[in-house]
Amino acid sequence: MKAVSVLSIAWLLASVSCTVASAADNCSFATVSFHTEFASGRLNGCEQTGPTSYTLHLKPENLPINPSPWYAFQVVSNGTAEQSLSITLVSHHGPARYQPKVSTDKQRWTPVDFQKTDNRMQFNLTLSNTPLYIAGAEIIDNDSYSSWLAQHRHGRVISIGKSTQGRSIEALEHRAANSTDWLILIGRQHPPEISGALALMHFNNLLWSDDAAMQDFRARYNILLVPNVNPDGVHAGNWRHNANGLDLNRDWKNRSQAETQAVHAKLQAIQAEGGRIRFALDFHSTWRNVYYTMTADYMTAKEQPLEQPQLVNNWLNDLATAIPFTVENKPSHNPNSGVFKQYIADQFGVHSVTYEVGDSTDRNEIKTTAEAALRALIKHL
Ligand SMILES: [Zn+2]
Incomplete structure (x- = not known):
């Protein structure tokens, strides 16, 4: 991660949302799981590609569509030990676009260093027992x-x-x-x-x-x-x-x-x-x-x-x-x-x-x- 600016939307007031968006498919693994059961959450499939590597898929609601591959998900550790993860986002139907940001509370967001090639974006995360939110931008639901x-x-x-x-x-x-x-x-x-x-x-x-x-x-x-x-x-x-x-x-x-x-x-x-x-x-x-x-x-x-x-x-x-x-x-x-x-x-x-x-x-x-x-x-x- 960069020594970064923190993006805060605390001035919006805390928005505590319990509404359930559609869950991502097959996103629970041995040591980590990815969740979208919150408003504006979105992922369209997950796969484990190595011991600590995961590929997450981003798909639009329908076609044709302008390329705006939104994503928002929560990463939860299934254990207590700190783990390093490599995440690759694959955007279907459009180039990768929104730069990843991380938050623990959906209010304060920090940009994450990433590498982009065409429709893929790769970044690393350090996950402890505090779940992390990752999204393409601040979540305003x-x-x-x-x-x-x-x-x-x-x-x-x-x-x-x-x-x-x-x-x-x-x-x-x-x-x-x-x-x-x-x-x-x-x-x-x-x-x-x-x-x-x-x-x-x-x-x-x-x-x-x-x-x-x-x-x-x-x-x-x-x-x-x-x-x-x-x-x-x-x-x-x-x-x-x-x-x-x-x-x-x-x-x-x-x-x-x-x-x-x-x-x-x-x-x-x-x-x-x-x-x-x-x-x-x-x-x-x-x-x-x-x-x-x-x-x-x-x-x-x-x-x-x-x-x-x-x-x-x-x-x-x-x-x-x-x-x-x-x-x-x-x-x-x-x-x-x-x-x-x-x-x-x-x-x-x-x-x-x-x-x-x-x-x-x-x-x-x-x-x-x-x-x-x-x-x-x-x-x-
Ligand atoms: Zn517009």
């Missing part, structure tokens, strides 16, 4: 979101509907006394995208705080935050899809799924009561930090330009001067893509951005950037 939402002193926690498997889709709503303007924030359409989830949480920890600029903003803006649009996928440790095996961020045109329908119904209700959706952000993770934006001169299906066409360019230019990191603004549009930002543009005639964070972006950088992004954004709203 459904209970984490509930605890986190409940700790905000401003706004009201509501449910905007149910997922495919009947889980509540929770939201935090703020209503300003004399404003019809709404900011919409969503996240976790794609379950393994934890760096994006962290950005959403840092962004919102500031947004809903007593900070003077935020109080000022909340006095003139309504806010809807839906941090966990795909709770079934999060629970199952899915690579990308919801419980029906569909990519929610390709479903915003058809809205065939309970999750997209719930968000859409809520936004329609806001509009029906006179609210105006003014801007939306959707948090994700990918290989690098990038903001997927709408082109400034985009004309909606109604042949209308977007409101405040330069809003996003101005915002991201300001952000670039505020932080010492690269800000990549990648504009595009495709009315048939079914992605959330396109849906917002076409339905409400306003800008929307897919806020992408690199899988391995430094955790302090994620926080610094998210807070600076918010401070810059509210100056333009």
Whole structure:
């Protein structure tokens, strides 16, 4: 292991989860066993390949799928003596992606040194009688979101509907006394995208705080935050899809799924009561930090330009001067893509951005950037 940074999500509150995810197949051996009976746990088969060597298999929920081989498992010693283990993760249907992290409590995570070749990642562990959690990123499960939402002193926690498997889709709503303007924030359409989830949480920890600029903003803006649009996928440790095996961020045109329908119904209700959706952000993770934006001169299906066409360019230019990191603004549009930002543009005639964070972006950088992004954004709203 490196002499490393510790990644702590203790600020999320402890999330004690007893929910049972599907157990991995044949993962009990003479001296060690691998477990996934916890929320977001995932492995798809184990084999012993030497006295202290194990190969663990990672498979997606269904095909075709983007390569996001999520894994999260617990390693338990069957004895008391310390043992050294060599673990090889084999990703089926995609290259190895998420760098392994270890934790004893699912709150504080330490990166593990690893070697990667194509679809395999190998690393060593020292296992005592304290079980270890290994995962591709910090585990933020459904209970984490509930605890986190409940700790905000401003706004009201509501449910905007149910997922495919009947889980509540929770939201935090703020209503300003004399404003019809709404900011919409969503996240976790794609379950393994934890760096994006962290950005959403840092962004919102500031947004809903007593900070003077935020109080000022909340006095003139309504806010809807839906941090966990795909709770079934999060629970199952899915690579990308919801419980029906569909990519929610390709479903915003058809809205065939309970999750997209719930968000859409809520936004329609806001509009029906006179609210105006003014801007939306959707948090994700990918290989690098990038903001997927709408082109400034985009004309909606109604042949209308977007409101405040330069809003996003101005915002991201300001952000670039505020932080010492690269800000990549990648504009595009495709009315048939079914992605959330396109849906917002076409339905409400306003800008929307897919806020992408690199899988391995430094955790302090994620926080610094998210807070600076918010401070810059509210100056333009
Ligand atoms: Zn994504």
